[in-house]
Amino acid sequence: MKPSERIINIFNYFDYREYLEAVYAQKKMSRYGFSFRAFSRESGIPSHNFLPRILKRERTLSLEFIPRLSAYLKLGAKEEKYFYALVALNNEKKPSLKEKYQKQLLTLRFVSDEYRLEDIKLNFFNKWYYPVIRELAVICNFREDYTMLARNCVPRISAAQAKGAVQFLLKNGFIEKQADGRYRVTNQIIATEPEVDSAIIPKYHKVAIQQCVDAIETIHKRDRNYSSSTMLVSHKLYEEFKEEIFHFRKRLLCMAKSCKNPEVVCFLGFQLLPRSKMIPAAAGLGGSQQGVDTDETV
Numbered sequence: 001m002k003p004s005e006r007i008i009n010i011f012n013y014f015d016y017r018e019y020l021e022a023v024y025a026q027k028k029m030s031r032y033g034f035s036f037r038a039f040s041r042e043s044g045i046p047s048h049n050f051l052p053r054i055l056k057r058e059r060t061l062s063l064e065f066i067p068r069l070s071a072y073l074k075l076g077a078k079e080e081k082y083f084y085a086l087v088a089l090n091n092e093k094k095p096s097l098k099e100k101y102q103k104q105l106l107t108l109r110f111v112s113d114e115y116r117l118e119d120i121k122l123n124f125f126n127k128w129y130y131p132v133i134r135e136l137a138v139i140c141n142f143r144e145d146y147t148m149l150a151r152n153c154v155p156r157i158s159a160a161q162a163k164g165a166v167q168f169l170l171k172n173g174f175i176e177k178q179a180d181g182r183y184r185v186t187n188q189i190i191a192t193e194p195e196v197d198s199a200i201i202p203k204y205h206k207v208a209i210q211q212c213v214d215a216i217e218t219i220h221k222r223d224r225n226y227s228s229s230t231m232l233v234s235h236k237l238y239e240e241f242k243e244e245i246f247h248f249r250k251r252l253l254c255m256a257k258s259c260k261n262p263e264v265v266c267f268l269g270f271q272l273l274p275r276s277k278m279i280p281a282a283a284g285l286g287g288s289q290q291g292v293d294t295d296e297t298v
Helices: 016-030 036-043 050-055 063-072 077-091 095-109 113-123 129-139 146-151 159-171 200-218 235-257
Strands: 175-177 183-185 227-230 292-295
Touching (some): 016 036, 016 050, 016 077, 036 050, 036 063, 063 077, 077 095, 095 200, 129 146, 129 159, 129 175, 146 159, 159 175
Antiparallel strands (some): 175 183
């Protein structure tokens, strides 16, 4: 590797394609005439379109190529282990195995203080009630009565879980105890980066969605709101819907941040899902442009 080349740190990545793309872009910038063909030749991979197909997500990276790539990229032992876990995580489909590889990545990253804050942020979502207790501890003056704190959580958790949550939040700086014994949050909003492909986040959403299902039976309809719409849209408009949901959530977070008299911890979830396969526009000219909308009557 030329001295002028900037080292691309693999520990910064949760997606091996993004890592390889960054490596290629850096090499191409620092070496005149560098190409995908040169990358394959120098790394000992016979196919010249190996990297382009991976970056386009037309194929996955096989574990058998990792030793060659690690040698070519001059990765150390820990970096190569991270590379293995990174590829395994991104290629795996089963949530339980993805979680296993996610833990391996976090363990390897944790050796450096540089990554601890980001990884702790991910672990904040490892238990569904951590975010709830973070907010509840502020408005509920429980005075170390964890039974009281647990009783005010919906759905209810155990006193041991409530205590463990407070200890986790205190230890990792999400809340702090004041002189009068009450708690306050250290940062008003915690958010994960959209590009982080973590096994923890889908698990968190899965639990949250199941609790929304259970809430139909356990929470009176005057205290909840469920609505849904089924619509016929273009792919472009579908992407615009995602943007609208993103900005709407941010607006609600700003409103919550400026609330002067908080009284209840609430959960707001949005789901936008395709209900059909993508059909070319020319083939669907006869489709209805009407939709179906449902909303609970309070």
